[in-house]
Amino acid sequence: MATSPVEEFFTDQSISSKIKSEIVFKYFKSWANIIGSTTSGKIGYLDFFSGPGKYIDGNDSTPLLILKAAIDNPKLCNNLVTVFQDANKDCINELKKNVSTIPNISNLKYKPHIELETVDEGIASRLKEIELIPSLIFIDPFGYNGLSLELLGNAIKDWGCDCIFFFNYNRINAAISNPIFKNNVNLIFGEEIADKLRQDVVGKTPKQRQALIMGQLAQALNSVKGRFKVEFKFYKEDSGKTSHFIVLVTKHQKGYEVMKEIMASLSDTINGVPTFEYKQKKASAISGDLFGGEEDDKIDLLAEALVKTFSGKSLKVIDIYHQHNVNTPYILSNYKNALMKLEAKGAINVNVPAENRRKIKGQLTLGDDKIITFK
Structure with missing residues (x-):
């Protein structure tokens, strides 16, 4: 008997699929709380490759997680509009x-x-023509057909709209150098950036290609006002090669920082700093490509960067974080650890000295509102 598409792709939920669902679900809850605090009107959740909502092993996927959360939340129950689309009838x-x-x-x-x-250029055109209510849009194609820069740009064009999407790095990386898929690649990056990528990746190592591709993706998103991008990397099950990324694109730093904390909580770490990736057991370590090797003490590197950036200035801890963290792997707790290292060395002053601050389980704390003076 032939296996249906549902049975083929939604049997037992893999660890990577579970992490993907957690990323989307946790961000949805945080996003809904933030948007809900500024409006009493309708908000939306749009899922353009929804799947069946549940795996055959009984685990819920994103659509059911979102709907159950809405039912349990009186405000969401009253103001959440949901749209689920898939091209597969089953x-x-x-x-x-x-x-x-x-x-x-x-x-x-x-x-x-x-x-x-079917998610195609028609969907992107329709989004362009309407003003969306504040919405979180999830685009999760099995491959990359249907994913386009126009779709991503139109998804985030209106106030309160963020987009999370599946970026199939393994297949897109191969498609960049294959003329058969020229139009597909042009749709994802835009023709100008795609042409540049085709030239730049020639002769590059896998690590260099990945840095170029993800860097140019950021440039493409920026061209459609997606100022902030944060991604989580997954490896192929049978090797150390990159499989795919889950990417948030947003116009707002707040969303970027919220997602950064969520992804960090599900990530491996190096010296306490998140790698923003999930490694399968057989995967070799390619972690930290952009931020130094595992032998580096990344908190020390952050501390050095802060001294250079803020020399002679006085700021609150939270303002240091906001001004410095974009496009770094560091989260708020990393900044506090780096600042306390600097404090111990006498490189900074804190308006409330260490001896006057409380400890939790023997560990010194540093509040968001404490004022740091760099010497």
């Missing part, structure tokens, strides 16, 4: 079935829209 039928069995699903003010739809 997936859509399974999703409708799975959604219908959610306890108290009828409590949602807005019934989920579940549609059989």
Whole structure:
């Protein structure tokens, strides 16, 4: 008997799929809280490659996680509009079935829209023509067909709109140098950046190619006002090669910082600094390519950078973090550790000295509002 697409791709949930769902789900909850604090109106969640909502092993995937969270939250229950689309009829039928069995699903003010739809240039054009309510949009293609720079730009163009997308690095990396897929690559990066990539990757090592591709992706997103990008890397199961990334693109630093903390909580670490990746057991370490090798004490490197950047200045801890953390691997706790190292060396002054600050489980603390003076 032939295996259906649902059975083929949604059998047992892999660890990487579970992490992906957690990233999207945790960001949705934080995003909804932030947007909900500024508006009492409708907010949206759009999933353009939704799948069936549940794995055959019984684990919920993102659509069901989002809907169950909305049911449990009185405000979301009353103001969340959800749209789920997939081009696979079996997936859509399974999703409708799975959604219908959610306890108290009828409590949602807005019934989920579940549609059989192919994500293509027509979707991108429709998003361009309408003003979206504040929405989180999740784009999770099996390969990369349907993913385009135009779609990403139109997804985030309106106030309160962020986008999380699956970037199939393994296949896109191969497509860049293959003329058969020229149009596909042009759609993802834009023609000008795609042409530059085709020239720049020639003769480069895998590590150099990855740095170029992800750097040019950032440039492409910036061209459609996606100022902030943070990604989480996954490896192929049978090697140390990069498989794919989950990427957030947003116009706002707050969203970037929220996602950074979420991804960090699910990440491996080097000397306490997150690598923003999940390694399969067989994967070799390619971690920290942009930020130094494992032998470096990354907190010391951060401390040195802070002294150079803020020499002679006085700022709150939280302001140091906001001004410095973009495009670094560091999260707020890393900044506090670096500052306390500098304090111990006498390189900075804190308006409340160490002996007057509280300790938690024997560890010295440093509050967000403490004022740091760099010598």
